[in-house]
Amino acid sequence: MRKYSIFAVAREAMRGHKGWPKQWTSPEPKKQYDVVIIGGGGHGLGTAYYLASKHGVRNIAVLEKGWLGGGNTGRNTTIIRSNYLYDESAGLYNHAIKLWGDLSQELNYNVMYSARGVMMLAHNVHDVQGAQRHIHANRLNGVQNEWLTPEQAKAYCPPLNISQTARYPVMGAALQRVGGVARHDAVAWGYARGASDLGVDIIQNCEVMGIKRGSNGAVEGVETTRGFIGSKKVGVVAAGHSSVLMQMAGVRMPLESYPLQALVSEPVKPVFPCVVMSNTVHAYISQSDKGELVIGAGTDQYTSYSPTGGLHIISHTLDAICEMFPIFTRMKMLRSWGGIVDVTPDRSPILAKTPVPGLYVNCGWGTGGFKATPGSADVFAHTIANDAPHSINAPFTLERFRTGRLIDEAAAAAVAH
Numbered sequence: 001m002r003k004y005s006i007f008a009v010a011r012e013a014m015r016g017h018k019g020w021p022k023q024w025t026s027p028e029p030k031k032q033y034d035v036v037i038i039g040g041g042g043h044g045l046g047t048a049y050y051l052a053s054k055h056g057v058r059n060i061a062v063l064e065k066g067w068l069g070g071g072n073t074g075r076n077t078t079i080i081r082s083n084y085l086y087d088e089s090a091g092l093y094n095h096a097i098k099l100w101g102d103l104s105q106e107l108n109y110n111v112m113y114s115a116r117g118v119m120m121l122a123h124n125v126h127d128v129q130g131a132q133r134h135i136h137a138n139r140l141n142g143v144q145n146e147w148l149t150p151e152q153a154k155a156y157c158p159p160l161n162i163s164q165t166a167r168y169p170v171m172g173a174a175l176q177r178v179g180g181v182a183r184h185d186a187v188a189w190g191y192a193r194g195a196s197d198l199g200v201d202i203i204q205n206c207e208v209m210g211i212k213r214g215s216n217g218a219v220e221g222v223e224t225t226r227g228f229i230g231s232k233k234v235g236v237v238a239a240g241h242s243s244v245l246m247q248m249a250g251v252r253m254p255l256e257s258y259p260l261q262a263l264v265s266e267p268v269k270p271v272f273p274c275v276v277m278s279n280t281v282h283a284y285i286s287q288s289d290k291g292e293l294v295i296g297a298g299t300d301q302y303t304s305y306s307p308t309g310g311l312h313i314i315s316h317t318l319d320a321i322c323e324m325f326p327i328f329t330r331m332k333m334l335r336s337w338g339g340i341v342d343v344t345p346d347r348s349p350i351l352a353k354t355p356v357p358g359l360y361v362n363c364g365w366g367t368g369g370f371k372a373t374p375g376s377a378d379v380f381a382h383t384i385a386n387d388a389p390h391s392i393n394a395p396f397t398l399e400r401f402r403t404g405r406l407i408d409e410a411a412a413a414a415v416a417h
């Protein structure tokens, strides 16, 4: 375990930080592994970490076509919450919230989890009824969530405009105090370092081009840009490209891939104390520790693998932000970007075995999988190690799209961030 004592930091400051060891090794791929994970985002790296730390599987490779955390993990607006409607979701997202609480200690890596509260605004009677239904359902599941009047919402977030003549009047808000944000790339790096320390091979710039199945239909390994890598267990954790990868094994997925954008402002002094989401107008805002306002929007309406996204989406989002927070009207936006999100028909993830023996999939997180990272990785590792799901992810099957036993967070929330 590396030491980051004050003496080590001072010593390295004196010698240009040249003495720190590499955070993770970058070995050449071996010919055979017990488990291959495709995708070096938070979910894939976390899965490898828990496979090694909890299940004693050490002969693992994580294959990443680009760089670690360069997918949606490093592109998201980092909102963490667990106030979903259905019992199955409560189990999954609340498991993640519990793990977020200790993640920095677990990894000895500061992931900067900040439970500053996530407030979801209600702008009309339908919103009020929906939010209160969520609050009641959440409380029955032991998930913290509470109702605020407009005045209480403003007291919690002073920049909020609660004038009833506003274009989007605030009629109240649901507040989840344990919700918040974390540093996204630190999550990928922390899991990568933890996994590497336990012997996991982390292989970047290694794109999977094919998934090989034997004559009995079971997985035998993957074709990559760095040659064939054998493994009897392969986990696909590739977010927006999951359906492309699963197609390589002959499995058609109930997924659509959409561009989703985010943007940040110029940095300013601390002014925004929490996270505010408005599902009705599709705008989300928080302030990063660097001082930038971090703003998220809705997905484009069309499917695409181009992360550029339509300009009208972010300009609409900024219109909404300026209506709700007039003090930001003169802020300059610094940069915007996009990612490709994998959306299921019921807006809940697929965390499961597949019809192909030895092939497992963790996808369908759409616009909202960052918050689930530790919980998802933990139960997916269990699923791969035991060839059977954990009770928490047992409902999140692929079969539910055939049987109709959906976990319909889309209908429940109209959005899922």
Ligand SMILES: Cc1cc2nc3c(=O)[nH]c(=O)nc-3n(C[C@H](O)[C@H](O)[C@H](O)COP(=O)(O)OP(=O)(O)OC[C@H]3O[C@@H](n4cnc5c(N)ncnc54)[C@H](O)[C@@H]3O)c2cc1C
Pocket: 038, 039, 040, 041, 042, 043, 044, 063, 064, 065, 066, 067, 068, 069, 070, 071, 072, 073, 074, 075, 076, 077, 078, 079, 080, 206, 207, 208, 209, 237, 238, 239, 240, 241, 245, 260, 261, 262, 296, 337, 338, 339, 340, 341, 365, 366, 367, 368, 369, 370, 371, 372, 417
């Ligand atoms: C703009 C934006 C804002 C978001 N905001 C939030 C939010 O506020 N809160 C929240 O909870 N979620 C949010 N999300 C969603 C969240 O980012 C994702 O659900 C989550 O990060 C997915 O993590 P992952 O590890 O599964 O995927 P990724 O981090 O995308 O990792 C998948 C990896 O697979 C790799 N890969 C793909 N194909 C191959 C291949 N053939 N071979 C090898 N590697 C491959 C990719 O390069 C990528 O690195 C947002 C997403 C976006 C784009």
